[in-house]
Amino acid sequence: MQTIYKTLQQQVQTAFPILFNESIGLHQITLNETVKDFEGDITLVVFPLLKLSKKKPEETAELIGNWLVENNPSIEKFNIIKGFLNLSFKNSFWIKTLIKTIDIPKKSDKILVEYSSPNTNKPIHLGHVRNNVLGYALSGIYKANHYTVNKVNLINDRGIHICKSMLAWQKFSNGETPESSGIKGDKLVGKYYVLFNEYYKAEISTLIEQGKSEEEAEKYAPILLEAQEMLRKWEQNDAEVVALWKMMNNWVYAGFELTYKRLGVDFDKYYYESNTYLLGKDAVEEGLKNGVFYKREDNSVWIDLTADGLDEKLVLRGDGTSVYITQDIGTADLKYSDFQMNKSIYVVGNEQDYHFKVLKLIMQKLGRVYADGIHHFSYGMVDLPSGKMKSREGTVVDADDLMDEMIQTAKEQTEALGKIETFSEEEKQQLFEIIGFGALKFFLLRVDPKKRILFDPKESIDLQGYTATFVQYTYTRTRSVLRKIENENIGTWQSSINLSETEKELLIKIYNYSIQLEISCNEMNPAKWIDYIYELAKAYNKFYNDCPILNIEDGNVRNFRIALTQKTGTLIKQALEIVGIQVPERM
RNA sequence: GGUCGCGUAGCUCAGGGGAUAGAGCAACUGCCUUCUAAGCAGUUGGUCGCACGUUCGAAUCGUGCCGCGAUCACCA
Incomplete structure (x- = not known):
């Protein structure tokens, strides 16, 4: 079944030559949901059609309206206000949406999404969390639209910045390990990265005091020279340096895995820059030729x-030797030989807009078949009220700390409501995580990806209003209703029942599920999807408030409302799962 | 300075040619002896940064200006 919007477009297109002796393109036919305060469900804007119809707005609308009523049995009536043709559909049309679903066709395109892509010299912070959550959600949306999706993570595990933390560890750690210190591996390595920079800064100051220029001091600080020497050794495969590198990277990977697991993100393949950093030189040679x-x-x-x-x-x-873009040229080729993707998405912050413009242009000029499919999914930074987060200066919101805080907030607010006394400790813990992580992800996803997010660590993320909690709560309401009738056999209903406004609104939201899913995908915008989920939940809450579900005499209506409840619950759960947010059964 | 992005309610954000610009938070008012009140209904709150232009119609498109941010490395 196709959407009613498409059907209407086609019908208007068919009707146009008959009514006005002119043909018309589909793109000229604008249909909207009828805005509140007007009667009708779907509105055709007739202004753009006037040039072709050569008639007044009201007359044009009247003719099209009449034609549609005659030719589309789902339409009950219409009204015209200025240049707007408001179409009202029969209740039975909306009621059918509970049984019939709109097919999401299987796509042949292969989508490759690279996201996360961490450095192994610093722990994951809130900015990275946004990247992970966005990458996962975007992949989920493509999957739900029946594309073939592969997720990859390109780990930046080598280079001067990695050597910095290695060197600092060698100098200052006294052999400290995650085991000996009890510090998570990525945190431990991050600690030495910060230490390096402190030491480096101190050396610079000393050198400047000794009369060196700032530029010189920065360039020739002994510890930096030492780090550069270490990088040379690494590139020459020096056994000791490589062993240190491996050991420390393994600490980091163990730490990352824990964080990824909590965040619920995953990958089909990991690329390591230590394996790919020499790639791309052949392509450069080819480009020279x-x-x-x-x-x-x-x-x-x-x-x-x-x-x-x-x-x-x-x-x-x-x-x-390679620069950043050399590797990216090579990695782009490698990805294509691994996945033959039609679309290659890079989830990378907008500070690299320029870089990806360059990369795409280069691949196009090199004549790569996949070059046009390269897409930089550029997202805004997460900033603090004090400005940018900087790992080097330690002004970051750490991912693990933040997740712990979210669980704590969820725990406090849930316990204050006093609804979970009967839960086991394990159930409680699970619930706090579902609520806390849900709130965090929703908070990051609800904003247009390309815009920056301001995060104030002093204010905890909301659990009321436009939040995951609201949607999760709505889901538990549906579960709660259905739990009461677990042992009943629920019969069918007549599609002739009267619909209240509230019920119809909910039905329309349900109907829009696949439409919105497709739009979110085409626009590559998880925030659109989040917004839809919220509206669906809102519509159910209103319904829940306005309409008794179980406590009514009329069995027909009762069955229908139960079906509405079932459907909404299923869709909410599915919709949230697409973007990596879980639902509890009760809360 | 060049390029790119952003500027909408006190705050956080939707809307990106179409009707009277919408949500959430905050503030205030109602609604739990009835399916979970993390909810529902309502009130207050707007020069859509400024100016000019295009259009039947502009928050939306164009130009200029103002403000904020990013970027313009033989860093990644």
Whole structure:
């Protein structure tokens, strides 16, 4: 079954030549949900049609309205206000939505989503959480729209910044390990990264006092030189350095796994930059041959993107070593050989907008078949009232700490309501996690991805109103109703029943499920989906408040309302699962 | 300075050519002897940053300006 919007569009298109002797394109036909305060369910805006109909708005609307009523048995009547043709559908049409579902067709496109992509020198903070939650949700939305989706994580596990924490550990740790200290692996490594920078800064100050310029001091601070030396050794596969690197990275991975598990995110494949950082040099060679790149006197390789409104960009250093984009060129090829994706999505912060413009252009110029499918899913930073979070300066909201706080908030507010006395300790703990993590994810997803989020650590994330808690609570309400009739056999209902406004609104929300799911996918916007979920829950709460479900005489209506309850509950659960939010059975 | 993004209620955000600009929070008022009140209903709250333009119609599109942010590394 296709959506009523599509059907109406096609019908208007069919009717147009008959009524006005002109043909019309589907895109010219705008249909909206009728706004509140007006009678009707769906509205056709006739203004854009006037040029072709060559008639007054009211007359045009009248003719189309009459034609539709005659040709579409689902339409009951219409009214015209100015240039708006408001169509009212028969109750039976909406009631059918409880049984019939709109098919979401299977897509042949393969989607590859890269997200998370952490550095192994610092623990996961709230900004990374946004990345993870967005990446997971976006993947879920594609999956729900029946695309083939693969999720990958490209781990930045090598480079000068990794050597910094390695060096600091070597110098200052006295052999401290996660086991000996009881500190989570990624936190421990992060601690030494911060330590390095403190020491580095101190050295810079000393050097400046000794009369060096700031630039010189930054460049020649002994500890930095030592880190660079360590990186050289790593690249030469020095046994000791590699062993240290492996040991510390394994600590980090163990720590990350715990956090990923709590966040509920997962990946089909992990890429490690230590394996991919040499890739891309062949592609650079290839680009040199066919004139995409050019060489400068010092042997460095460049691409001139000034014709595309960008700059000249280095793609390989004079000494033949890679820069960031070199690896990304190679990794892009690697991804394609692994997955043959039609669309390659990079969930990466908007600070890298420029970089991804460059990457896409390069791949296009290199003639890669997948280049047009490269898409940078650019999202805004999570900022604090004090400004940007900076790992190096330790001004970050740590992911694990935040999750603990969320559980604590959920616990306090849940216990204050006093509804869970009969729960076991385990059930309670589980509930607090579902509520706390749900609230956090919802908070991050409800904002348009491309906009930045302000997070004030002093204010706890809300559990009232436009929140996951609200939606979860709505779900438990449906469960609570259905639990009461577990042992009953529920009969059917007649589609001729009278519908209240509230019931109809809920039915329309239910009907919109797959429409909204598709829109959220096409616009790549999980926030749209979150908004729909909230509206669905809101509509059920109003229904729950206005309409008795079980306590009514009329068995027909009772069965219908039970079915509404079942359907809403199922959809809420599904809808939240798509974006990685769980529901409790009671709360 | 160049490029990109953002600016809507006291706060956090929807709406991105179509009707009288919507939610949540905060404040205030009602609704639990009836299916879970983490709920429902209502009141208060707006120069949609400013100006000009395009259009039957602009918060939405264009241009200019103002404010905030990011980016313009042989860092990643």
